[in-house]
Amino acid sequence: MKCEICGSESDAAFCTDHSKAFSQIRDGFQVWKKALGIDWEAYLHRISTNPNTGRWAREVAEHLLKSSLQKH
Amino acid sequence: MDHETVLIVAEKPDAARRIALALDDNEKPSKESLGALSYYQSTRHGKRLLVVPALGHMYTLVPREGGRQHYPVFDCVWSPRGIAGKVDHRVQALIRGIEHLASEAVEFVNACDYDVEGSLIGYTILKFACHGKDLTAKRMKLSTLTKKEIVEAFSSPMPSLDFGLIEAGEARHLVDWLYGVNLSRALTLAAMRSRKRYATLSIGRVQGPTLMFVSDRERDILSFVPRVFWELKAKVEVDGQIVVAELCKGRIETLHEAETTGRECLGHEGVVSNIEVSKYSQEPPKPFDLGTLQAEAYRVFGFSPSRSLRLAERLYLSALISYPRTSSQKIPKSVDCERILLSLAGLPSVSAYAEELVQKRRFTPIQGAKEDPAHPAIYPTGDLPQGELGSDEAKLYDLVVKRFLALFGEPVIKEGIKVVIQIGPHPFQLSGRRTVGEGWARYYQPYYRTDEVALPSFHIGQRLRVSEILSDEKFSSPPSRFNAASLLSLMEESGIGTKATRADIIDTLYDRGYIAGSRMVATELGLQVSRLIGTYCPIVASVDLTRQLEQEMEAIEVGMEGKREVLAKAIAELKPALEKLKENEVVIGERLSQALKLAQVQKSRVGPCPICGRGDLVIMRSRKTGKRFVGCTDYFDGGCRASFPLPQRAFLKPLLRACPHCHWPMILVRYPNRRPWNLCLNPRCLGKKRQEGTA
Numbered sequence: 001m002k003c004e005i006c007g008s009e010s011d012a013a014f015c016t017d018h019s020k021a022f023s024q025i026r027d028g029f030q031v032w033k034k035a036l037g038i039d040w041e042a043y044l045h046r047i048s049t050n051p052n053t054g055r056w057a058r059e060v061a062e063h064l065l066k067s068s069l070q071k072h
Numbered sequence: 073m074d075h076e077t078v079l080i081v082a083e084k085p086d087a088a089r090r091i092a093l094a095l096d097d098n099e100k101p102s103k104e105s106l107g108a109l110s111y112y113q114s115t116r117h118g119k120r121l122l123v124v125p126a127l128g129h130m131y132t133l134v135p136r137e138g139g140r141q142h143y144p145v146f147d148c149v150w151s152p153r154g155i156a157g158k159v160d161h162r163v164q165a166l167i168r169g170i171e172h173l174a175s176e177a178v179e180f181v182n183a184c185d186y187d188v189e190g191s192l193i194g195y196t197i198l199k200f201a202c203h204g205k206d207l208t209a210k211r212m213k214l215s216t217l218t219k220k221e222i223v224e225a226f227s228s229p230m231p232s233l234d235f236g237l238i239e240a241g242e243a244r245h246l247v248d249w250l251y252g253v254n255l256s257r258a259l260t261l262a263a264m265r266s267r268k269r270y271a272t273l274s275i276g277r278v279q280g281p282t283l284m285f286v287s288d289r290e291r292d293i294l295s296f297v298p299r300v301f302w303e304l305k306a307k308v309e310v311d312g313q314i315v316v317a318e319l320c321k322g323r324i325e326t327l328h329e330a331e332t333t334g335r336e337c338l339g340h341e342g343v344v345s346n347i348e349v350s351k352y353s354q355e356p357p358k359p360f361d362l363g364t365l366q367a368e369a370y371r372v373f374g375f376s377p378s379r380s381l382r383l384a385e386r387l388y389l390s391a392l393i394s395y396p397r398t399s400s401q402k403i404p405k406s407v408d409c410e411r412i413l414l415s416l417a418g419l420p421s422v423s424a425y426a427e428e429l430v431q432k433r434r435f436t437p438i439q440g441a442k443e444d445p446a447h448p449a450i451y452p453t454g455d456l457p458q459g460e461l462g463s464d465e466a467k468l469y470d471l472v473v474k475r476f477l478a479l480f481g482e483p484v485i486k487e488g489i490k491v492v493i494q495i496g497p498h499p500f501q502l503s504g505r506r507t508v509g510e511g512w513a514r515y516y517q518p519y520y521r522t523d524e525v526a527l528p529s530f531h532i533g534q535r536l537r538v539s540e541i542l543s544d545e546k547f548s549s550p551p552s553r554f555n556a557a558s559l560l561s562l563m564e565e566s567g568i569g570t571k572a573t574r575a576d577i578i579d580t581l582y583d584r585g586y587i588a589g590s591r592m593v594a595t596e597l598g599l600q601v602s603r604l605i606g607t608y609c610p611i612v613a614s615v616d617l618t619r620q621l622e623q624e625m626e627a628i629e630v631g632m633e634g635k636r637e638v639l640a641k642a643i644a645e646l647k648p649a650l651e652k653l654k655e656n657e658v659v660i661g662e663r664l665s666q667a668l669k670l671a672q673v674q675k676s677r678v679g680p681c682p683i684c685g686r687g688d689l690v691i692m693r694s695r696k697t698g699k700r701f702v703g704c705t706d707y708f709d710g711g712c713r714a715s716f717p718l719p720q721r722a723f724l725k726p727l728l729r730a731c732p733h734c735h736w737p738m739i740l741v742r743y744p745n746r747r748p749w750n751l752c753l754n755p756r757c758l759g760k761k762r763q764e765g766t767a
Contacts, residue, residue: 004477006684016603017294017295020291020295021294021297023294023296024296024297025297027238027297027370028297028299031299031300032299032300032326032346032526034325035300035301035326035327036326036327037327037328044724046300047297047298050298050547051207052296052298052547052548052549053296053297053298054292054293054295054296054297054550056294056295057294057295057296058296068673071132
């Protein structure tokens with residue numbers, strides 16, 4: 001199996017690095033939701049354009065946004 | 073054989089010269105040559121002294137059986153130092169010279185630096201070049217290279233070599249060799265077999281955990297997701313001056329609360345409801361050990377730890393400061409501080425302060441917590457520079473001298489003031505600080521870090537106009553990157569490496585391309601190597617294991633542990649890790665190959681292309697002419713034809729920052745023996761025009 005983002009060998013949808021970033025994103029959502037009352041997509045938008053967001057986290061956020069757009 | 077001849081081994085040529093000068097009856101030793109060996113001959117009370125310099129370690133460990141293409145290797149021997157397995161002819165010639173002089177001597181003395189490395193350097197020379205004279209040789213113990221201390225150490229030397237230190241040194245070299253050679257070969261061979269090209273990859277007992285510190289931090293930064301919060305501030309008018317007070321509560325976690333709080337403050341004036349004044353003192357800083365000297369020199373001058381160590385060693389060899397490779401933060405009573413202060417009164421930059429301390433008879437320095445049985449903290453010897461020091465040496469010397477003066481000063485007295493201003497239902501605060509008693513800070517200028525914040529005067533009940541309430545949306549920041557000083561401190565706190573080797577380990581991480589930049593970024597290669605050792609040989613990444621080995625080697629120094637047991641344990645830990653690396657050589661090789669390719673691209677990347685905005689500018693070579701130039705990666709995809717000429721013979725390094733004038737990428741250009749310069753790629757850069765205009 002390959003990581004959906006970087007294509008490296010992985011046991012899950014994301015490699016270890018992008019999985020770590022994904023769990024950071026998941027953990028951060030509750031804080032942002034409480035702070036701004038925003039939904040998951042708006043949250044992903046906000047963090048993907050924030051300069052303090054790390055590269056791996058941004059890649060995951062952009063990937064999740066793209067996937068959700070494709071679903072819609 | 074001349075029965076009056078004594079052979080003294082010094083660690084470096086400068087130390088040999090100082091020792092010969094100090095011990096010669098007429099202070100006029102002769103400089104002699106024997107083949108490639110330059111040494112000094114002195115006469116002392118009828119004895120002939122031959123002072124021979126080493127060049128650091130003259131002997132190193134090599135595998136008993138040759139061949140660099142296999143591992144594991146556990147059997148090694150001491151052999152004259154070579155480069156990449158080849159004989160170093162200069163070292164061999166020096167050894168031949170020492171062998172010849174040893175045949176004329178009846179007494180042997182090791183006068184190398186008094187620490188693990190110095191003891192081992194002297195021991196290997198006396199054992200191998202002097203054919204077993206390690207058993208009868210004496211040991212001079214020096215903490216400074218002043219005449220007084222050299223003469224005392226020669227007159228009453230230790231009766232035998234310090235075998236505890238030697239054994240600990242041998243154990244450290246053996247363990248480091250076992251780890252370094254085997255693991256580095258495992259990585260290098262795996263990469264070489266995969267990409268059919270050689271690249272030096274290394275990892276070692278201390279390098280492993282140090283790389284993990286940087287790469288773990290990099291992973292935290294790369295996967296960082298900021299949190300949002302708000303800060304409320306009030307602009308308040310005091311006697312025609314605007315000051316900004318912060319909400320006492322600090323961070324606000326929701327937009328709703330930030331808006332409500334802001335609204336509740338609107339239309340209210342501020343009333344000073346409380347003023348708290350507190351006094352506190354700052355004790356003088358502790359004496360410098362090597363780690364704190366390196367950290368302070370990085371803070372005030374931006375010197376890397378290895379640069380500071382080199383400079384400090386030069387100052388030590390000039391007898392201006394005491395031995396710098398020390399862990400001690402204590403200045404013992406045996407150091408004559410009164411004499412040193414009196415001498416420093418002759419140094420124009422500090423004469424007034426040194427005299428002041430002498431007049432006040434403040435001769436008892438503050439002491440730090442850390443101890444080192446071999447050496448005191450770093451202090452100026454009191455010998456003043458003869459002639460002008462190099463600019464960086466002068467800076468470091470000034471720092472050591474002023475730190476020494478500060479140790480005798482009175483505490484700095486500070487006054488903190490906190491003013492609480494009630495605005496509607498919410499309290500805001502202003503904080504100020506000022507110095508009321510300068511104390512030791514006077515002696516430590518300009519290195520004292522001041523944090524003064526001036527406030528206008530207030531009184532309780534004072535009414536103030538609030539001109540604005542500001543609500544700032546903020547985001548938490550990722551963890552900060554290491555710099556050389558903070559990484560060095562972490563290595564020290566974690567108990568990995570020694571005071572003498574930590575700075576070199578950091579340099580090796582840079583040399584291998586595992587880390588880059590002064591605010592350390594772990595490169596793709598560094599991240600990949602750390603991933604691989606984390607997966608296939610986690611013991612190499614383990615801080616605990618490295619610290620445990622360090623403790624065992626310290627126990628050897630004091631005779632609590634044996635060299636053989638420590639080595640046996642190290643091999644037992646290493647063997648399974650190497651087996652696992654071998655089993656997975658193909659996968660490891662592939663991953664390293666990819667990382668090396670990426671590293672090559674990263675290394676030649678200059679910055680984003682300002683012409684097309686899509687590609688990256690990279691340094692490349694023309695297939696036709698073989699010349700170097702900068703081109704855009706988008707040339708192959710979209711046809712961006714941006715290209716810029718480069719100096720052909722110079723060393724080039726992308727600066728990874730934009731030109732301050734036009735924001736185009738820049739490259740560092742360096743020719744041998746010339747000052748390097750920053751080249752902006754923009755041919756029409758305003759900065760260049762200005763330079764041309766002024767020229």
